Amino acid sequence: xxxxxxxxxxxxxxxxxxxxxxxxxxxxxxxxxxxxxxxxxxxxxxxxxxxxxxxxxxxxxxxxxxxxxxxxxxxxxxxxxxxxxxxxxxxxxxxxxxxxxxxxxxxxxxxxxxx
Amino acid sequence: xxxxxxxxxxxxxxxxxxxxxxxxxxxxxxxxxxxxxxxxxxxxxxxxxxxxxxxxxxxxxxxxxxxxxxxxxxxxxxxxxxxxxxxxxxxxxxxxxxxxxxxxxxxxxx
Numbered sequence: 001x002x003x004x005x006x007x008x009x010x011x012x013x014x015x016x017x018x019x020x021x022x023x024x025x026x027x028x029x030x031x032x033x034x035x036x037x038x039x040x041x042x043x044x045x046x047x048x049x050x051x052x053x054x055x056x057x058x059x060x061x062x063x064x065x066x067x068x069x070x071x072x073x074x075x076x077x078x079x080x081x082x083x084x085x086x087x088x089x090x091x092x093x094x095x096x097x098x099x100x101x102x103x104x105x106x107x108x109x110x111x112x113x114x115x
Numbered sequence: 116x117x118x119x120x121x122x123x124x125x126x127x128x129x130x131x132x133x134x135x136x137x138x139x140x141x142x143x144x145x146x147x148x149x150x151x152x153x154x155x156x157x158x159x160x161x162x163x164x165x166x167x168x169x170x171x172x173x174x175x176x177x178x179x180x181x182x183x184x185x186x187x188x189x190x191x192x193x194x195x196x197x198x199x200x201x202x203x204x205x206x207x208x209x210x211x212x213x214x215x216x217x218x219x220x221x222x223x224x225x
Contacts, residue, residue, distance in 0.1 A: 004158070033213070042119075042204050042215030043159070056211065091158055103149060104213060106158035 004107035021077045021110045025094030035091040082114045121216035134192040138205035145207035153202045195223045
């Protein structure tokens with residue numbers, strides 16, 4: 001496909017359950033970003049990969065959040081022991097190069113609801 | 116602390132008229148600015164961008180203006196069409212860090 005894809009599109013989890021969210025970036029894109037978007041807010045940065053290297057994880061809200069991109073393409077965002085405050089849309093974006101003055105392209109997002 | 120601000124949560128415009136969406140930022144290190152459009156249940160779609168070395172960039176009906184001294188950018192849509200109805204986010208970047216505003220919901224009335 002030509003764009004960024006994410007799966008699942010919707011996820012309902014019980015509090016305390018672990019979840020894994022997948023992102024397939026545009027083929028050949030070096031950089032990959034994860035964002036969390038709460039209702040009525042803009043996307044907020046979680047973490048950034050350049051190829052397989054996680055260069056910035058300063059936005060991850062707690063150690064329950066973990067992201068990986070082992071082969072420099074597909075990425076997984078894992079949330080352990082989910083809490084109700086984790087309910088949000090999780091967006092993945094990729095861009096072709098290393099980031100400076102470049103455009104990010106977003107996937108459709110995964111809407112997570114923690115009950 | 117919100118580094119990128121969109122102070123108007125919503126805007127309504129008649130079809131055919133100009134839509135002006137505004138965005139303010141606080142970090143003088145931002146060197147690249149973008150506008151995204153978002154429909155419900157979809158991810159943000161890139162619309163137009165501008166580098167800090169420019170003060171205007173135009174693409175069809177969309178023009179972005181950057182006023183660095185005021186730390187302000189705006190998106191002009193002329194003429195507005197009903198299909199432009201969506202939430203518009205501005206974003207600013209410095210290196211690999213991207214910061215987004217909270218969005219402005221534009222409604223174009225036929």
